[in-house]
Amino acid sequence: MTRTISDRISENAARTFVGREAELAVLRSAVLDPDRVVALVHGPGGIGKTRLLRAVLGELPVDTAVTVLDGRDVEPTPEGVLRALERALGTPDVVTALGTAPRHVLAIDTYEVLGLADTWTRTTFLPMLPTSVFTVLVGRDRPASAWHTAPGWAGSVVELCVGPLPPGPARELLRARGLDEAEARRADDFAHGHPLALELAAATSRGRPGAATSPATAGGPVPGGLLDCFVDGLSPEATTALEAASTTRWVTEPLLAAVLDRGDHEARAAYDGLRRLPFVDATTDGLVLHDVVRDTVGHDLAVRDPERRRRYRRRAASFLAGRPPSRDDLWQRTADLMFLIENPVVRDACFPSARPTHVVEPARREDATAIAEIALAHEPAPVAEALARWWASHPETFAVARDPDGAVAAFVQIAELGTVDPDLLGSDPVARPWLEHLRENPPAPEERVLLMRRWLGRESGELRSPAVSACWLDVKRTYMQWRPRLRRLYSTVVDLPRLGPIFLPLGFAPAGPGVGIEGTTYQPVWLDFGPQSVDGWLARLVDTDLDVAPPDDGCDATDDCSLSPREREVLALLADGLSNRDIGARLYVSEKTAGRHVSNIFTKLEVHTRAQAARLAAERGWL
The missing domain is CATH 1.10.10.10 (Winged helix-like DNA-binding domain superfamily/Winged helix DNA-binding domain)
Structure with a gap:
């Protein structure tokens, strides 16, 4: 059999993978243990999770099948995960295909971006797989506590936290990258055992011996100052290209040309320069910066030159809006637009700034009492009674946010208009204004309409709290599932002064006059996604996000007009x-x-x- 260059690259990578003996042993043992079904591997960006995964997968028995997905390429919905598996396995019968081998390892990397599908993965997808399938979920965030506390999961889950390398393996890695002992010591003092930082330190030292001489500040996921040290060694043109690329989810040559506003020849040179950087991956879709580098460079640009960053983002949005996607890459365009949005209520759906503290899942029959108690604590009696009728008729429309101990901390109710009992809608004083608005403004037959009847937190009522925020985030999952036919969302708000700053920037508007019920006014609101559904809505949010008025001119030193x-x-x-x-x-x-x-x-x-x-x-x- 002829050896390929790929074989040699894989062997070289294996030889230079150092340390991690304990982590390798834990993951290797879990994969081969027939009583285990899932491993949850987590740690900061750049800590070496993907290399650890590859090392374990590369040493599995020959009769073990392996399927690997990158979460960045997967729509964070049940349908999106299944479509990605269909493509990877070459068949729509995913469950059967995964069960054909004596042991099949399904690995999903960058799992943190699939947070909207996490509950479905735990409660629906994994339970229906054959026991021969072992799943490895690799992401930045510590997994939700429900993976350990939900009934039936105890003893089936292995959790592995990946941290910095100890000094011995860290310096061994640096020596394997060609540094002598003194250089390795300086670089490790600078990197504090963080693998990505070690790699960048090695690249910096090879290019500029003695560059990494001052210890960086410890405590962050990536040692402060190291990336600046590396970027300082790039040419001005390469630095500009890197900063432009940090504002987008990925870059192709045409996208980079648009963001930089350069001709084809200059864009090609910039693209080729990016491809040679050690923290840039070349994929079939384009170049992807390591997320730690992208976030750090992007944050630095936002502080130093926010107007230039805004220009980059505006050009990227214009480029994406001018290139309608095919059905096959519809999700990619949605994710690209969402990445450009800075409103965390929307952006966190796919690019979370932190893992939600509460797990949202479909309500169970035994949750009825907790939901009723929350409603009675925050709603007038007629409204709480209406919610009870909704539960009796459509319990499948309720989802709950659970505390780490499993208790219901909040609930949200959302349903499709066409699936709801018309008599129930007509008898609900909060829902009746929606019906009037729909009669006056009927949607097209093919357009879908959502009704978010109510959300309430145990402690906060309708106001924002960690549990309520988790419910709002879960609603975005429904948005993703229903595009491109989702056209409208109807809901109701009581405390407009506090919730208006959240909902109005998203495009919500009154859907008629408020309804007074025992001293409480319920304001009906609606969100029109527009003829292009969720993607059109996201494009408008990008435009709004970037339409920031400059500070007024003509002020003296005692004015604050330099501030936005x-x-x-x-x-x-x-x-x-x-x-x-x-x-x-x-x-x-x-x-x-x-x-x-x-x-x-x-x-x-x-x-x-x-x-x-x-x-x-x-x-x-x-x-």
Whole structure:
């Protein structure tokens, strides 16, 4: 049999894979244990999870079948996962195909982006597979507690947390990359055992011996300063291309040309330069930056030059909007648009900033009491009674968010218009305004309409909380499943002053006058996704997200007009002593976005601490 270059590359990779003996042993043992059915491998980005997975898969017995999916290429819905498996296995009969081998290992990498499908994977998909199938789910986030606490899973799940390499294996890796002992020691002092950081340190030291001489700040997922050190060694053209690529989910040569606003020849040179970087993967769809590098470079660009980053994102959105996708790559275009959106209520559906603290799953019969108690605690009696009728007629439309201990912390109810009993709708005082709006504005026969009858948290009612946010996130799963025919969503809101800043930017509008019920006013609202369904809605959100007015001109040194309106809000909250997390919660943005605003404020005001920023704002009368 003729050896290929691929064979040699695989052997070289295996020889230079060092350390991880304990992790290898745990995962290897789990894969071969007939009593185990799933391994949950998690750790920070760049920590070496994928290489660990490949090392284990590469040493399996010859009669073991292997199927590997990359979560980045999979639509985060049950249908999307099954379609990806159909393509990988070459047959629509996924369950039978997975059960043909004595042992079949199904591995899903980058699993964190499939969070919307996690409950379905645990409660529906894996239970229907043959016992010969072993599943490995590899992602950044620690898995939901339900994987361990849900009935029946105890003893079937192995959890493996992957951390930094100890000094011995870390320096062995660096020596395998061609560094001498002194260089390896300096690089490891800089990288703190983080594998991606070690690789970048090795590349930096080979190109510029002695470059990594100062220890980086420990404590983050990637040692601070190392990526800056590496990027500083690139040419200005390569750095610009890298910054442009950090604003998109992936890049092709035409997309890079559009984002950089360059001709074909310059774009080709920039694309080829990116492809040679050690943290860039070449896929069949284009080039993908390692997510840690992409996030770090993108954050740095947002702080240093937010207007240039905005131009890049605007050009990317224009390029994507001008290239309608085929049915086969419809999900890719949806994900590309969602990546450009910074509103966490939408973006976290596919690119989560943190794992939800609550698991959302279909309500079970035994949840009836908890749902009724939550409704009675927050709703007038007639509304709670209407919800009870919904439960009696359509319990399948309810989903619950569970605490780590399994208790119901919130619920959401969502149904398709055509599946609901018309008499039930007509008798529900909260739903009647929707029917009137539909009679006045009838949808086309092929357009689907969702009714999000109510969501309520045990402690927060309809207001935002971790449990309620998890329910909202799960609703996005329904959006994804129903595109491209989903046209409208109807719901109702009571506390408009608090929820308006969340829902109005998403496109929600009143669907008639409010309905008063025992002193509580229920405002009917609707969201028109438009003729292009969810993708058209996302494109509009991108346009809105990027349509930021520049600061006013003509101000003197005592004015705060160098700050954007949002930065002024952040500065006021910062001066009140709020943390980035609290600022994010108050303004309905992620903690990461709040931190970026704080960094921008520091840069514009030329201060270094929160106290200095607050003092300067007070002295100039901005508060």
